[in-house]
Amino acid sequence: MSRVNTVLGPVPAEELGFVAIHEHIGYGMPGSELDTRWWKSPEQRYEETVPKLRRFHQLGGGTFVDATGICNGRDVDHYKSLSAKTGVHIVACTGFVGGDTALPHFARADVDYLTRQFVHEITVGIGDTGSLAGVIKVGVSRGGRMTDLDKRIYRAAARAALATGVPILRHRGQVSFDITALCPDGTWTPQVTKEDLLRTVEGFDERLVDITRGLDMDTVNIRAVYDIDPVGTWHSDSVVLVGDAAHSMLHHQGQGANSAIEDAGAIADALREAGSVKEGLALYQATRKPVTDKLQAISRQGWTEDEINDVFPGQKPAAAATGE
Numbered sequence: 001m002s003r004v005n006t007v008l009g010p011v012p013a014e015e016l017g018f019v020a021i022h023e024h025i026g027y028g029m030p031g032s033e034l035d036t037r038w039w040k041s042p043e044q045r046y047e048e049t050v051p052k053l054r055r056f057h058q059l060g061g062g063t064f065v066d067a068t069g070i071c072n073g074r075d076v077d078h079y080k081s082l083s084a085k086t087g088v089h090i091v092a093c094t095g096f097v098g099g100d101t102a103l104p105h106f107a108r109a110d111v112d113y114l115t116r117q118f119v120h121e122i123t124v125g126i127g128d129t130g131s132l133a134g135v136i137k138v139g140v141s142r143g144g145r146m147t148d149l150d151k152r153i154y155r156a157a158a159r160a161a162l163a164t165g166v167p168i169l170r171h172r173g174q175v176s177f178d179i180t181a182l183c184p185d186g187t188w189t190p191q192v193t194k195e196d197l198l199r200t201v202e203g204f205d206e207r208l209v210d211i212t213r214g215l216d217m218d219t220v221n222i223r224a225v226y227d228i229d230p231v232g233t234w235h236s237d238s239v240v241l242v243g244d245a246a247h248s249m250l251h252h253q254g255q256g257a258n259s260a261i262e263d264a265g266a267i268a269d270a271l272r273e274a275g276s277v278k279e280g281l282a283l284y285q286a287t288r289k290p291v292t293d294k295l296q297a298i299s300r301q302g303w304t305e306d307e308i309n310d311v312f313p314g315q316k317p318a319a320a321a322t323g324e
């Protein structure tokens, strides 16, 4: 039977119940524990956290995995007392939220040292708390940067995981965003330069512009996205368009996949209500098209008629496309 290290001792996996896998009871950058304006008093911390954990427990929560790494305010004695008060299993982690949150002692450490540190916290204990870490936290540095230190931490985490069987909990690249640029190259993998991207984010928050300026273009995934003007008719008597085929739109509103799913529900409802397939398809279009026409328009906002015409001759900007 596999067992998971919680701050109050190992618990059989079957007894963990519903697990919240990536949480933080408290979190701060190194040094924040010395800033009295930042940290709350022990009484305030209990007052805030105990009711929340109790509520989590009442709603069926069994285990809370705290992903607060070394140097980020990880307070295992506090977790132990919270777990005892609320009945929620709390799993503490070893590892780092990201290399740039490690204090110099760890930032200078090599892979062997970091591996020993992680294994020690998993098999012997975290400091003098007597509690063992149940998960290894890794992540990259802010700005989505994988620094040399991050690589050492990842390697050490992999070795510690192999040695102990404890899983790794990681952040993905941490920063992931799409920049949509109008581009006259209509192929699937258009040639887009950093200058094109910088032109597109001009006027955005300076932090986004900075990230764009620092991009390593070899790591950027560039692909074409297409949208279309609203289509007049979606169906014949027996064939119908749904999803992107009917109303492909840009992803700015995050409505493409949602719309495809809603189409499917609307078709099912319409076919059930209507007397024939032909009527059902017409009813489906009448229900859905006004909604998706609007979504297509909203998703295209941000570009002028000239800009769109330059790239998609004959297509119209948002308002004109829907006749508004």
Ligand SMILES: Cc1cc2nc3c(=O)[nH]c(=O)nc-3n(C[C@H](O)[C@H](O)[C@H](O)COP(=O)(O)OP(=O)(O)OC[C@H]3O[C@@H](n4cnc5c(N)ncnc54)[C@H](O)[C@@H]3O)c2cc1C
Pocket: 178, 225, 242, 243, 244, 245, 251, 253, 254, 255, 256, 257, 258, 259, 260
């Ligand atoms: C960068 C990006 C970000 C997005 N973000 C969001 C978001 O946050 N939220 C959201 O709701 N939507 C988002 N979307 C849009 C969403 O992905 C699409 O709207 C959705 O996938 C459309 O679903 P669909 O089933 O209509 O078409 P698709 O998912 O394109 O499915 C069509 C399928 O048909 C297959 N196919 C094509 N031709 C043939 C053929 N001849 N024979 C057999 N199979 C074929 C294709 O391979 C594909 O698997 C995003 C899209 C992009 C590009």
